[in-house]
């Protein structure tokens with residue numbers, strides 16, 4: 001089966017975007033992994049599928065699959081690429097657009113400058129929102145936030161702020177983002193058994209009250225150049241801890257994102273870039289991707 005796709009990125013967080021309105025896209029974890037693979041497939045951090053909505057007030061449904069094949073709740077950088085894709089492909093000229101994600105509707109607006117603003121939907125900051133088991137753990141309050149001390153197998157005990165931007169985030173503050181132990185402890189947090197659905201592990205360095213640096217070891221994708229929901233989670237955590245004031249410029253390795261939060265409405269704005277379009281035989285791709293494992297058991 002031949003699928004048309006477009007390769008896009010938002011601040012270096014890259015995606016394969018598929019039109020599931022005008023073509024029959026049946027995404028599976030296996031196909032997602034094959035498409036995302038940077039050797040056998042197109043290569044991406046996440047796959048985005050645009051579909052007809054189920055919600056009566058939505059223009060489209062927007063589904064997100066991580067590189068490991070898992071379907072997830074939200075993708076901030078992907079949301080910006082979604083609206084650029086819908087407009088570029090002529091699927092709709094509406095602006096703003098309303099997209100249906102698993103936790104409800106989000107509104108997206110493409111400006112004349114090409115930046116895209118996204119009202120990011122619901123924000124929660126309780127352990128249950130990120131499916132975290134707090135039993136027996138130490139915690140303390142910092143401003144309005146609660147920091148949980150999570151012992152890791154390497155002997156470290158990071159203090160984590162828990163934030164759900166529909167998807168789960170655990171954010172810690174570091175003094176130097178360049179030497180932060182993202183590769184060492186990111187995976188230990190991402191797959192820690194206390195997070196029943198795993199978690200995106202954020203590392204933020206506060207620069208001043210309106211700017212931070214951020215790196216995120218993403219659930220199901222590893223460290224990415226930028227994470228939109230991660231930028232939102234870090235901003236919410238920093239404001240609740242009394243360290244930041246809205247708006248916050250979040251410097252990521254892929255470029256800056258602007259986040260605004262008034263305690264209720266959460267808005268992110270940033271770039272969305274189309275890189276190239278193409279076609280792929282998804283069955284042949286999936287077969288060759290799977291055969292690689294057979295050659296090297």
Ligand SMILES: N[C@H](CCC[C@H](N)C(=O)O)C(=O)O
Pocket residue numbers: 013045046064066072073074075076077078167168200218219220221224226227228229230
């Ligand atoms: N890895 C995330 C999904 C993608 C989020 C990120 N790429 C963004 O821009 O928000 C998760 O498993 O929740």
